[in-house]
Amino acid sequence: MIELTGSLLILTGAVFLFSAGLGLVRMPDAFTRIQAGTKATTLGNILIVVGLAFYHPEWAPKLALVIVFVLMTNPVSSHALSRAAHRIRTPMTPTTVTDALADDQKTGGTGGTA
């Protein structure tokens, strides 16, 4: 029963990871692809790691540490990638509505205070 629960969690995680991969292929531009890659891989990884904890309860503390590191590093990498992509003017999909960041850079980057 415990192993079945673990297996189901790992399977669900794998479905999310597959969706992330499919999102990378189907999304129209770099930024929307980063969005698909960030969110689905985070939950997918968490589910797989929790599933592993059902198989090996003695690994649980270390697996919790893995989840914490994934949660902290995944957004940072997506942030760095998207910022770099915007800096080198990677084209955005034609349906894009607004780009406040480009407007801000045009006016001299006075967007922030303090």
Place this chain on the structure above:
Amino acid sequence: MSDADPNRETTLAPLRSRGLIGLWAVLFVVWMVANSTVAIVVVLLGAAITLPIAWTFASSGNAWSGIRRTPGGLLHFLLYGATFLVELVKANIAMMRYVYAPRIAIRPGIVKVRTRLTSPIGRLALANTIALTPGSLVMDLKGDTLFIHLLDIDGIGADAMTEAIVTPFERHLEHVFG
């Protein structure tokens, strides 16, 4: 060096206020969990290794200061964690709906949002959180302004959408980080 040497106070007090102890404790807990043992050698080695690391980061900036270790702060941190988990699951289901749609009809855009949070680590936590919530991704952070890439700007309109994303987390994070 006399006992009344004023330099001792001025070199130690800033480090304490910059969160040296708190950072050291966090690093030490990570070390202990990674080793999964309470052998005395491992404990002493961990304390000896994590102290210089914590010292280096605490003395090179004040990003670690201002975390409130009070019961109220802890409660808000837990509430933030719960809100975050719910939003993470919602984000994934929303993303799956886009990915498996027969035709991906989205209208993305980058919008500007101001945050009430003042501490650097609070802003970092907010930016990381927004990256994992439905259809949003922080692209740049200038002072108190966040530039957020929204996957689908239609529907509610940019202002209402950003309010819905930022405000729930801000409410809890400002009690934890100030």
